[in-house]
Amino acid sequence: MIEYVLLHDGTLDGIFTAIYDGFALKKSVYKDKYDDNIAVASKNNYEAHLFCNYIEVATDSTKAAKTVEYIVKKLGMAGYDMAMGVACHFSEEAGEVLFAFLVRGFKVGKGIINKLTDKWVMRAFELSRKTYNESHLMREFIRFSDMRGRLYAKIEPKCNILHMMCNHFADRFPGENWVIFDATHKIAAVHPCYKGWFLMDDLDVDFDRIDEMAHDEYVDLWKLFVDTIAIEERRNEKCQNNHLPKWYRKNMTEWNRRE
Amino acid sequence: MFGSDFFMEIIKKEFFAEDNSILEQAKNVPYDDGVILRDVSYKLKILTDAAKYDVACTSSGVTRKGNGKTMGNAAACGICHAFAADGRCISLLKILMSNECVFDCKYCINRSSNDVPRATFTPDEICKLTMEFYRRNYIEGLFLSSGVIKNPNYTMELMYEVVRRLRVDHGFNGYIHIKAIPGAAQELVEAIGYLADRMSINLEMPTGEGLKEMAPHKTRNTILKPMKQIQTGIFNNRLSHGITDKKSAMQMRNYGDDLYESALSSKLLAGESKVISENRNNDFIIGTRGKYFVPAGQSTQMIVGATKESDYHIINVAEALYKNYDLKRVFYSAYIPINDDSALPALDVKPPLLREHRLYQADFLLRFYGFKASELLTEERPFFNENIDPKCDWAVRHLEHFPVEINQADIAVLLRVPGIGVKSARRIVQARRLGVIDFGDLKKMGVVLKRALYFITCKGKMMYDTKLEESYIVNHLIYNEPPHKAVGQAEANYSQMSLFDYYGKEMYGDNYIFDNHFVTNSKATMGGGV
Structure with a gap:
């Protein structure tokens, strides 16, 4: 009690x-x-x-x-x-x-x-x-967009996991300026190139505006790759949904591309 | 918080800017690669389409921390980044360098006799694609295979150039999987091996005869020789790093320290074969400190269903490959009819996906569950049961090993119980040191009770009043009927022994034994759970 x-x-x-x-x-x-x-x-x-x-x-x-x-x-x-x-x-x-x-x-x-x-x-x-x-899934499915040399990504996780992912990306992209926004908890992780990462809280970000700014040609190439690599004779949406729940797709570029 | 104020200002300006100038600026920046990209896009479509039948897309087997300078790291567990519409994971940028091919393998879309659009990437295009995809977190690295341009050596040299540029010029520290071309020179395989994480050579067909029939330009020897070479190389290299275990995941220092900065090694690796051949000792440079030869191990793939080999054949070949060639993985690829050829199954034949699935299940039993191929299939029973998986199939035919008491059984025994996997077996062994496990706990530990319940007891009791007999369990497993009757609530199901039962075996032959109801009563055999 x-x-x-x-x-x-x-x-x-x-x-x-x-x-x-x-x-x-x-x-x-x-x-x-x-x-x-x-x-x-x-x-x-x-x-x-x-x-x-x-x-x-x-x-x-x-x-x-x-x-x-x-x-x-x-x-x-x-x-x-x-x-x-x-x-x-x-x-x-x-x-x-x-x-x-x-x-x-x-x-x-x-x-x-x-x-x-x-x-x-x-x-x-x-x-x-x-x-x-x-x-772990967020680490797999998070997508960065290039904004004139800087990388930015948006996630909407249920759990407060942003800080668990950052060491991985700081290790992986030491020479990049990257920012990850956690829209659920209104926090962001910022990594200036060749420096340590840090968290910023109490953010109010206009995501539409950022999306507008992102202008990334590799999105199309990636989409092309993902579509082409599938074998039509083996098509299996159930299996795809199992591995990649639709919930995770909302911030993935290949699923959520602005035309 | 704890960042530099200066950088915070930049961030604020970039991402939360009030004025529109930045936005306008962003829109107006002409993309410097615009023209090149359109060309790349055309090639990417053709060469992805041509590569899609290759199975392996794993990025596992090696842990490599970032070097703090250049891009990339690797995780031994492997990371999937996307899933295609066929449900297969996309972990690596899986492309062919070229789909030009002088070989004419009957099953292959890129065979020389096919009239398909052909394209070839330049090394720089592949590097650019890999680096740009990687930094957007689309991929874990590159999986490069290729059709045979001119001859195997010419092709492998080009592939070597791709990897060299990625590793040395771009300092790429992520995962690279290279498919070796059968018939290429040892020196090339060796040089690439020191730059790639994983290498593979496709076995294509389970038997030599099948291969001869299907791929006139390949022989068993041109496939097994480099496989042996890579195996020896890996073994020697691991020894030089003090690792005696042949297959464990490799924890390595990064390539960057060795390659990106050291002019000596990059000179060595830039294809100055003279230096390499001077250093040659038997077949390999042995004990090159700080260098890693194919650290994530090698794999191969077999096509299932194009030729007549049975599952028994295939699974025995796989076992031999694991044993004699220390392979990390053998992949199976259900044959998809793409070419019209009298030697092949007709075009309207559906790919044997379920058969492929059963083979993968059996493959995992071989690698992680301590099973032998001879236990799963025999010459008299050469195909897997389509209705239930190989582990259940083994268990129902070996009921003498069951039921297994969860709180006492050895981990090797637990691993053989359907529904218990490697992770849950470990959890069980850990948890029972500190307490007694019941069915409720098992479920939460990740045990699939709907399969396991027929084969286990907790504290001497079975979960439900189930019978320990083959036909009963098989029926429940196939039709997924819940065994409703809980222990204690069930009515006694002793059946009257009749003359008919008794003589049944003689009258109906051996099959009858699967159907007799009087032999086993779970409560009686279970040691009195009730």
Whole structure:
């Protein structure tokens, strides 16, 4: 039974600050009698329940850094990755699962990620799997357009995965100026050539305008290639839909080309 | 946040500009490659169309971090970037360098006797396409094959030039798969091998006779010789990097450090064959430090359904290739009738897609599940069952191994259970160290219960009251009937033993045994789950 919900601002720093405060609260209020009474949630995305205390948390990056450090120390990198996967999941339940997962993780230690017979750990595993799957698919299906030498891409992921993709592209395109817009979370990752990437938040971008500016001849060549490579005798749209869900197609140039 | 303010200003100006001048500017910039691109577009259509029958489009087998200077990296898992209308993944820019061909292989669209539009890319066009597609995240790299222009050596030299320009001049650090031309010189195969990630030579037909019949210009020897050469090269090169395992994914330093900067090696690789031949030691340069020879391994492909070979034949050839040639993958390609030829199936024959699918399933059983070809098929039973997959087919014919207790069975045994894959088997083994697994957990771990439930027990119980007998399981697997009766709720299904049953076997022959109901009762054999 959830009795306390800590509300954060939805950023990663906010989530980990809420975790920090949550554990402080757990120690002071519940001591030994704790029975999954605390959850964290984003203040933009939660449903209020009766008999539940809502506490708003002020984002504090020092607390967040301490939390992350502690998670890595206790659960190892693999455990941290799993916690991160849950933290970035879009669902309302993610905060509750994350907190319950960490409570168990701090007791069990590094082995926690394999303890799939625990229902909270299993749920955490499922949520983080979904997040990483989406991040992987986005990495495959994201399309950059050339804007006079600069690359720009727009994505609309469900989970907050932008930061998970950037190392990959920074490694791959070190000499390019690129920007990825996450239209769902209104953030962008910016990579100046031969420098590190960084995130920008609170963006209000006019995408139509950018699309107008993008003028890329290779889009046609790519479309031509994709259409030609298919073997007509083997046509199988079901298989195509399985591998490339239509949901992902909205920002892919070959599916969404301006005539 | 933590970026330089200067760059933020630029970004704001570029992407959020208020005035229209930038927009106008963008529209008016004449595209410098405009004219060239139209020409490329024509060639791309022809040469993609000609390349589409090649199967492999994988970008896996090697991990290579970016070098921080030039473009590209590679991930061992491989990354698919798009899916074509036939459901096949597009990972690499799969094109022919040329569809001119002096060979006349009967099954091939590009055979010399066919009247099709022909085109040839210049090395620079291929480089440009690869680089520009790559930076838009369309592809993982290049898959270059070619028809035979003039002769195999001339063609391979041109292909070498493409790869050399990509790697050395453009510093391309992504994935390159090169198809070797049968009959090309060893030196060329070797030189390309040091620049490509993967190489492949098409076996085309499972047997030598089939090949002779279909491809008069190719012989088994011109295919197997370079395959052996590449195998030896890979083996020696891996040893020189301290890797004794023949097939594991390679973790490598990038090409960039070696090639892009070092004038020496680029000179060596720029085709100064004198230097190469001076360094020759037996067949290969052995132990060239920092260099990688075909790090992602080699693959091949066979055409299925053009000649009369059985599945048994094909799967045995594949096994031999994995064993004797250390291949990473063998690909199967359902024959699509494109040429009208008396030696080939008629034009209206549908490609045997299901057969191809079964072969792929069996191929995975060979590579990841510890099966042997002889377990899956025999000379008396040379074709796969079209109705159920090879693993289920094996399991129902070997019920003596089942049921398997999830909480105790060895991982090798788990892998042989239908519905359990490599990942879920690993998860099971991990999870049961810390707790007892039940059917609900299995489902969430990714086990396909609708197939697995006939073959497993959790905590000594089966999921439903199913019978452990061949015809029963096969019927349920084929028609996908849910076995509704849960353990405990089911009525006892002991059937009366009758004289008819007892003599049935003698009266109806061996087939009858598949239908007898009295032999097995799951509850009884399961060790008392109820």
